[in-house]
Amino acid sequence: MLPFQTVKQFLRDMRHQKLRTFMTMGGILWGTLAIVLLFAFGKGIHKQQIKSQKGLGENIAIVWPGMTTKPWQGLPKGREIRFTEEDVALLKSKVDGIARISPEYSRWNVFMKYGKNEMVQNIIGVWPEFGEMRNLIPEIGGRFINSLDIVQKRRVVFLGDELKSQLLGERPAIGEFILINNVPFQVVGVLKTKKQDSSYNGRDSRKAFIPSSTFTGMYSILYPNNFVVQHAEGGSMESVKDQIYKILGKKYRFDPADEEALGIWDVTEGMKFLTTFFFAFRVFLVGIGIATLITGGIGVSNIMNVVLEERTKEIGIKMALGAKKSLIMGQFIFETLLLTLTGGLIGYLIGVGIVSVMPIFKVEEFIGVPEIDILGTGMAIIVLGMIGLAAGYFPARRASNLQPVEALKLF
């Protein structure tokens, strides 16, 4: 029998079994849709998490003064270790693998005023690199603190977007003067709204950033609250941290192995955790997905077994008319494969449709933007094909092993 005729005949047979065809396909359709959506939303949430994490900054660590917990070179434990801006500059020149570093001075509850608007907020004194490290991207028309601001101790300020709205409302802020501690500061930039889900002294959107030199001049302060360091692309934070402990340990005489001498928040560890967590999450999703498809496959196989019962006589007639085993088997496998793959395709397309209309619902902040996962979906398709084959094979083998006379129920 010619393949084309075979296919044509199979399709005709299937057309006459609409309900069955529909129900079989429904199970697989649902399974595929569930998988596509699980993967798409999983990926969306993952990306959203990474983006939020990066809101704080990429490849960075924040270092605070600490207290020694080990005696060292005749000195007792329990000594406070503080560092100066010069130490930060020293680290910048000595540590291999640093991309950027900046001290961070901060003061809470600083009085600020613009026109009649008054408020109390955080003020931060930093180097220009701080902006790039912490993803403080200015809105169009503005800029972050630059090196000239530092050298000339300019009274310029970069405002967080929320703080700007509270002080200046909708008014353009660049070039305006606000009072900080009753000293006029010119606004040079406003933070472009960003996602940030972690912080150490308040969200950047509510802070005012000024040059470190201006800050130390205004408050006569010697010790930064902390510094922020970023390792070079492809480098590792571990090596940077080791060198920081060694250099500051030598200068301030503490054991470089005494981790409490400095408080370090290695943000990259959070990133590593996130990556591991989402890998596990994906494995979990894949597991659920495969289980869903197998359930669907069992459904298909059951239906095909029922079909076999229903169609035993038809098989008998065909055998009496000269149908070979391979043809009977081929028909069953072809039907299940076609049903499985069509169901899968429709499920996939519905999934793609749902994913593509998700942005309309404005839930990006909570679940991110779902995205079709090519790898996951590809795997699902392979599993689906295998399930289709298995679901079709066993009933098909039963069908083709019938004796014509059994199938016709003639005796």
Add this chain to the structure above:
Amino acid sequence: MIDMKFVRKKYTTGKIEFEALKGIDLTVGKNEFISVMGPSGSGKSTLMNIMGCLDIPSSGEYLLEGINVRTLSANQLAEVRNQKVGFVFQSFNLLPYATAFENVEIPLLFAGVKARQRRDRVMNLLAQVGLAEKVGNKPTEMSGGEMQRVAIARALANKPNLILADEPTGNLDSKSGGEIINIFRQLWQEGHTIIIITHDQNVAKQTLRTIRLKDGTIDNNGNGSAPL
């Protein structure tokens, strides 16, 4: 055509063993017109199943056109059924969702006949049985007599020498039944070997030879029956 030597057929259902044929010796020549009669359970249908290669004997020897059926594989048997035997059943056994045309076409599809030749052949056959107007009708849109004629056309599709009919008029009124028997008579005249299993004395009377079965054996092999 058919040469059977001590053919036996046993069925086993659980612990119960039942011998449907208890040693059949039978010879059927070319272009015979035969009826097979016997009470229920005498082995008529089993005999037909074996003759038509729907089933194989438990023991004994069966040669169909010189081919020893017991040595054939399942696929070879399928080929024999497709090429050498045409079946007509009491309950027609048409595919319910397929049209008259499609039903007659099935054996040709299995034989790999090309589309154009297939079409011509099906149309000729349906015309031959008087159903040229009903090619597009489904079994549900046809009378019993018409369905049986479709079944006959289907049986003839690959021009088999042997036509086996199991109670072909059993589900038909006497008029339709008569028409069907006339078609068989005509086919016999064209050179086919016709074997009809029947309960109906009137049908048997129209054949040239009547084989009578009783308890799985041949009571009378009908040789020497007077032609009508």
